Structure formats: C-alpha cells, structure tokens
Amino acid sequence: MTRETLVNLVILAALIGTALVAQALGEGFVVTLATKAAIFALAGVGLNLALGFGGMVSLGHAAFFGIGGYVCAILASHAASGQPVAVLPFTIAGTNEMPAIWPVAMAVSGLAAGLIGALSLRTTGVYFIMVTLAFAQMIYYFAVSWPRYGGDDGLSFYVRNSFPGLNTFDPIQYFAICATLLVLALGVCALILRARFGLALEGARQNPARAQALGIRPYGLRLTAFVLSGMIVGLAGALYADLNRFVSPAMLSWHMSGEIMVFVILGGVGRLCGPVAGAAIYILLEHLLGGVSDYWQVLLGLLLLGIVLFAPGGLVGLIAPRRRHV
C-alpha cells in the first residue's frame, strides 16, 4: 500500500468516524455538517476528474451542481403536487425516490457537460476558464428569471426524498447514503484513472503533443472526462438539494464554482482523496470560525495562498509527496 492510499483511508475514516461519534453523542447537527462535507467532497471529486486529472480548469462546475439540484427539486415538487413534469413528447411524472432521481440528475448534468464541454474544449487556457464561466452564468440567469420554479427565490420541497429501506430523515442514515456514494465515486475514479483511459488522459494533460504523436486525440478524452466530471457533480447537487430540501440559483452561481475549486486546491489537485480533505477542512473552518467572525473567509484566503505558494500538492501532497519512482 502506498503512502497516499494510507492517507486516503485515514481521510475517509476521519469523515465517517466524525459522523459516527457525533451520532453516538447525540450531536445531530455535527452529523449534518459531516453530510454536507461528504456532499461537497463528492462535488470536489467530480471537479478533480476534469481539473486535476484532465487539466481542464473549469470555473463553470456550479452549472452541473445546480442542474443536479434543480432536477432533484423539480422532480420532488412535482411528486408532491401530483402534476407531471412534462406531457410532451411523453409523460414524465415527478418522483420522490432517490434511486430514480439520481440517474436523471446525472443524465441531465452529463448532457449539459457534453454540450458545454464540446464547445469549451475548443479553447484552452484562460479562454477555457472564461467560456465555462460564461455558460454557467447563462444557466444561472436562466434560473433566476424562470418563475415556474421559484426564480430568484429558489424552490423548496418540504419532505426529503426517500430511499427504499432507509429513513432519510434520520441524519445518520442520510449521511450513510451520501458517504456511500462518495466512496463509490472514489472507487470509480480510481478504477478509470488506472485504466487505459486514465493513462491516456493524464498523458495528454502532461504532454498533448506527445500524446498526438502516439495516435491519441486529447479532445475526445477530455470531453469524456468532462462529462463524467459533470455527472458526479450533478449527483452531488441532487444530494445537496435533498440535504437542504431547497434549491436556489445560488447553487448555480460562480461562487459555488469557486468553492468547489477551493475544495480541490486545499486538498490536493490531482489527488484522489484531496477534495475530501479539502471539503472537510472547509466545512470545519466555516463552522469554527464562521461563528466567531464574518471575516473567516479572509483566513481561508490566507490558507489557500499558503497552499498554492508552498504546497501545490495540497494537504494530501504535503503528507504524501509523490514518489520519484513508480
């Protein structure tokens, strides 16, 4: 087992352990915080696939987070009202079953990622950042000005969606759902990154000219990674909507994109469990310092600055530096 694998296991154990201990102590609020961390971590893991492994600096991933959230909220609100979501070309009914909501959230955000990625990936560098940001902003303003689903005010649904055999209202059970999906997503990422696809994606990131000379087209690889990334972030968005039983355009705003990026950078760009550590620390700081002072973000900024300047591998990189021999 490599040192990084060990660190990854410790990070996951810490997150899950925190929730379990809080549950044992009757601290339901802390369990909810851990759930929020797990969901943000999932979003970070999704972004890391594009940013860390694919080298695509997207400032538009809030689009997928928000789309996942809105899919969840829209389906839930239709399930509550009994009206179908659409009747043409065929009837789509609302649902409050998570196992039905998740695939839809992932499909819709994956589709959006496919469209946004196909266009954005024709640019590189700072243009790519700007184009992804622009697409996300378009979706943001669309949500703001679409009164059907709450517009600026957002959309509430009063009952958390259900999962067969579980009581999703129980904080620890909802945490279990989110943590399981996080671990699954990490497993899927670990698998594909070790496979030919991941090798080619990483190779094309580090040296695109060389990859092409070996018969590999970076565009298709990147687009695929971008879509997978969008789907994972969309799933996180759906879970976040269920956590709050509320969605609003804030989920789609560029602040959200920046926040997800902060999780990745704090924890370690291109490190499998980096975003988990990053999201957990973010939530921890917000909780500990947010109450003390509204200026806690200044501290976060300093921490980020320190990481970027002195530990570009993030926290995971600090604890488990890359070995020189593989």
Place this chain on the structure above:
Amino acid sequence: MSEPILELRDLRKRFGALVATDGVSLTLRPGEIHALIGPNGAGKSTLIKQILGEIRPDAGTIRFEGQAIDGLDVPARARLGLARSFQVSSVVPGFSVLQNVVLAVAGASGRIYQFHRPALRDPALVEPAVFHIRHAGLAGREGVLASDLSHGERRKLEIAMALALRPRAFLLDEPMAGMGLEGARQLTAILSDLRAEAPILLVEHDMDAVFALADRISVLVYGRIIATGTVAEIRADPEVRRSYLGEDAP
C-alpha cells in the same frame, strides 16, 4: 527499384514572406536510412512536421505506403505507423519509463477507451512495452520517472515509444542533439539496428553519424533540395561543399 514507403511530391510551405519548403520532392525506400541535412533554418523540421501532419503544406502531396495522407491529422498518421522523435525530446515527464511506453502501445492499439482494467497490469500493453524498452537500451530503467532520466536516456525512451507504434517509417529530428560522444556512438548503433524495423528519415547535424548511417543523403538549403545521393556522391558534390559542408571538409 522497390516502391517507396514515403513519397513527398512538390511540397510547398511559406511563413509569410519566408519560403520554408520550396518544392520538395523526396522518397523514403524500404530498409534505408535517408538523411536530411542542411544549415540551421533550412526548413528540415518544417518538412518533418508536414509529413507528420502538424503543419499543413500550402501545396503538394504526401503519399505513405501508396496512400495519400494529406487529409489525415497527427494521431491518424501516427496510427498508420509514422513514428517520430522530437527535436527537443518530448516524453510524459511525470510518467515512469514503463508508463510512457505503455501509453505508446495503448495509443498505437487505438483502444484507449477502456475504463476498468488497470493498464499497468494488462499484459497486452506491458509485455510489448518491456520488449521495446529493452530494444531501445533502457532495460532495468522501467520504474524510473521520465523527468529523472539523463538526456541520452530520454532519447532512448523516445526510440522505445516510436518502436511501440509498430512503425512503418521513422521520422527522427536530430536524435543525437545534445548527446555526448559516447551517447552518440550508442545511439548510432541503435539507429543502425532500427533500419531493420522500418526505414528512417533522419535529420541530423552530426556528420559522423550521418556518414556512418545514411544510405542516401538529401541536402536542404533555403527550403530546396540541392542534391540527393549516396554518402560518397554528397561528399564529392561541389555545391554541397560550398553551401553546407564547407570547402575544407574531408
């Protein structure tokens, strides 16, 4: 005479007012090393890049194994078996030697959209990769990070990656550049063997290597081929001596 593997016909390329390729016609025949020599800025790298598809010529055609490849992009030409080394060596720095060559084998296979089987545990990738690493003289260095290799070793890694493409032709742009005397000698031996795999179009300033290796030499000056011939013919050619080798060349 056998059919050429690679055939350039009247290739032309301008950069603004600069004519980098001025009606170049050239063939690469099976089993030969065809050296392309000429002064700095003559347009050698530009010519190689047009063959690889990195730069589009303004006019002229390129045929590879009897097929016009003008419409194909870089990856498509690579998969046909056009293997290259870069003038400034180009590998994946964060990958080990083995990972680099496994990537090359995977790229050549055209099947990179596999999502579950670990690439480094796939014998279909690793076995040929190890074979090519040995062939290129890097046995025992499989686990070393490419960025930790010496300059000469990185050159050899490029050769190993080129071999992994199951090449039908090698296009090598100054493979000896920056190599010490001993390194150049080793590489000369490796290139001489490589000829058995596929013919080589060799751009090189190291005249000892060129004269030792080349079956034919073409001399490029200001984008134009001024002479093509055997080593003896080129060494004797008065115009080549004047424009490139220098009057007092041996």
